[in-house]
Amino acid sequence: MLYESTRGRTRPVTVSEALKLGIAPDGGLFVPECLPVLSPDQLTGAAAADYQQRAARILELFLTDFSPGEISESVTRAYNAGKFDNPDVAPVRTVAPNLHFLELWHGPTYAFKDMALQILPYLLMKAVASTGETAEIVILVATSGDTGKAALEGFRDVTGTRIIVFFPAAGVSEIQRLQMVTQEGGNVHVVAVRGNFDDTQSGVKALFTDPSVNDALQQRGHRFSSANSINWGRLVPQIVYYFSAYLDLQDREAISPGQAVNFVVPTGNFGNILASFYARCMGLPVNRLICAANRNNVLTDFIRTGTYDRNRTFYRTISPSMDILISSNLERLLYELTGRNAPQVDRWMAELRETGRYQVDPRTREQVAHHFWSDFADEDETEAEIASTWQEHHYLIDTHTAVGKAVLNKYRAATGDHTPAIVVSTASPFKFNQAVARSLLGRDAVAGRNEFELLEALAAFTGLEIPSGLRDLDKKPVLHTRVVGKEEMKQVVLDILG
Ligand SMILES: *Cc1c(COP(=O)(O)O)cnc(C)c1O
Numbered sequence: 001m002l003y004e005s006t007r008g009r010t011r012p013v014t015v016s017e018a019l020k021l022g023i024a025p026d027g028g029l030f031v032p033e034c035l036p037v038l039s040p041d042q043l044t045g046a047a048a049a050d051y052q053q054r055a056a057r058i059l060e061l062f063l064t065d066f067s068p069g070e071i072s073e074s075v076t077r078a079y080n081a082g083k084f085d086n087p088d089v090a091p092v093r094t095v096a097p098n099l100h101f102l103e104l105w106h107g108p109t110y111a112f113k114d115m116a117l118q119i120l121p122y123l124l125m126k127a128v129a130s131t132g133e134t135a136e137i138v139i140l141v142a143t144s145g146d147t148g149k150a151a152l153e154g155f156r157d158v159t160g161t162r163i164i165v166f167f168p169a170a171g172v173s174e175i176q177r178l179q180m181v182t183q184e185g186g187n188v189h190v191v192a193v194r195g196n197f198d199d200t201q202s203g204v205k206a207l208f209t210d211p212s213v214n215d216a217l218q219q220r221g222h223r224f225s226s227a228n229s230i231n232w233g234r235l236v237p238q239i240v241y242y243f244s245a246y247l248d249l250q251d252r253e254a255i256s257p258g259q260a261v262n263f264v265v266p267t268g269n270f271g272n273i274l275a276s277f278y279a280r281c282m283g284l285p286v287n288r289l290i291c292a293a294n295r296n297n298v299l300t301d302f303i304r305t306g307t308y309d310r311n312r313t314f315y316r317t318i319s320p321s322m323d324i325l326i327s328s329n330l331e332r333l334l335y336e337l338t339g340r341n342a343p344q345v346d347r348w349m350a351e352l353r354e355t356g357r358y359q360v361d362p363r364t365r366e367q368v369a370h371h372f373w374s375d376f377a378d379e380d381e382t383e384a385e386i387a388s389t390w391q392e393h394h395y396l397i398d399t400h401t402a403v404g405k406a407v408l409n410k411y412r413a414a415t416g417d418h419t420p421a422i423v424v425s426t427a428s429p430f431k432f433n434q435a436v437a438r439s440l441l442g443r444d445a446v447a448g449r450n451e452f453e454l455l456e457a458l459a460a461f462t463g464l465e466i467p468s469g470l471r472d473l474d475k476k477p478v479l480h481t482r483v484v485g486k487e488e489m490k491q492v493v494l495d496i497l498g
Pocket residue numbers: 111112113146266267268269270271272273321322400426427
């Protein structure tokens with residue numbers, strides 16, 4: 001199976017090349033030239049399998065130049081008890097007959113990015129080796145929080161790689177900062193940048209394309225690569241858990257074989273929900289994909305009107321991992337829904353670059369509405385949802401997941417559709433403890449207390465255990481102390497690799 005670019009101006013490549021390149025040379029995103037389809041028998045046959053076996057089965061369909069041994073080794077190294085604190089890896093919690101939560105936060109950093117970033121390094125290294133590359137791979141990451149830590153955990157001590165993570169010194173939470181600056185591993189480097197996330201991200205983008213930096217790297221036997229969310233290697237592991245959740249519910253007889261479900265996905269960059277769309281195209285019985293947004297509701301407007309318009313106020317919310325105005329992975333959806341019309345996708349993306357908006361044709365708009373439904377939840381609704389889900393179900397959810405649950409309520413009220421719903425739970429409630437504690441304990445109980453005191457307060461109130469990696473974070477030694485200006489980022493990379 002070859003991979004083609006959504007913009008149609010790159011020759012098709014093998015999956016190994018697609019993983020190594022990350023983004024297509026014409027600026028488009030790589031997609032498989034056709035989507036494999038599973039028969040109902042194939043689907044049922046995987047019911048008894050564990051998460052690793054299910055993952056291998058899905059990955060084999062896409063990673064066609066990997067051997068079965070390479071795939072099973074990658075899966076075993078990524079999804080094991082040393083890395084995930086739940087034996088099911090991605091367990092489904094049923095809180096009411098038609099209401100389930102798919103918990104994607106049992107990995108080392110307590111957010112769903114681990115599901116892909118735990119396995120990506122192994123896939124990437126095998127891809128790199130098979131394309132004859134001998135240089136040491138240097139992963140550069142600019143992060144506003146979750147991705148940086150997940151990438152550090154994924155790449156730590158992976159032979160043949162180094163990872164350098166830049167984060168905005170004043171732009172991440174104290175827990176997120178401590179998670180990164182206490183990172184262990186022989187090949188990891190963490191650098192704070194004086195500035196905001198945009199400064200950090202544009203600095204990293206400039207490094208990727210700076211010929212003098214790339215020349216210097218080549219001479220020292222290094223080569224840049226990227227682990228960002230448009231790499232196909234981030235998407236394909238996300239398809240797995242949609243199948244896995246369905247099979248778990250079927251196993252428990254919560255649904256009958258072939259019965260359709262709805263997935264509710266808290267969305268930012270459109271990666272996670274796109275994986276659910278691919279699962280549906282592959283034969284998973286899905287009725288509706290519900291796209292949940294926060295106040296940065298550019299996707300809700302797009303799904304309702306067919307017009308994507310990023311010219312709007314950007315809000316910093318209590319669900320920060322969804323604070324995004326350009327959802328890069330939407331490009332892959334448009335490619336599928338236009339019948340793989342690359343010139344058309346290319347034109348819309350050019351309009352987005354030049355004017356910040358584009359409008360799809362009526363047929364594509366209809367296709368979008370056929371598969372997706374969307375609404376958003378503001379800050380007050382999000383906090384109220386955390387409290388009511390705790391009161392009604394004795395189940396604690398984080399702010400991102402609460403956006404999903406609040407939007408599910410709106411969907412059910414608007415449509416009367418009570419199809420079994422699986423809400424994708426993207427982070428541990430302890431990771432975003434400030435807003436979660438405020439929702440449960442009230443504003444006064446939270447005022448003046450730091451994040452570690454709030455972890456304790458939340459655990460005391462709910463009887464839940466604080467995840468081990470967060471509990472003693474303030475007592476771990478700080479291993480990374482570099483703080484640089486934006487203009488020093490190039491020099492610091494050369495120093496690190498020197
Ligand atoms: C990244 C992230 C999201 C958004 O996922 P996308 O694939 O970007 O749509 C939602 N919740 C959490 C906790 C995340 O880290």
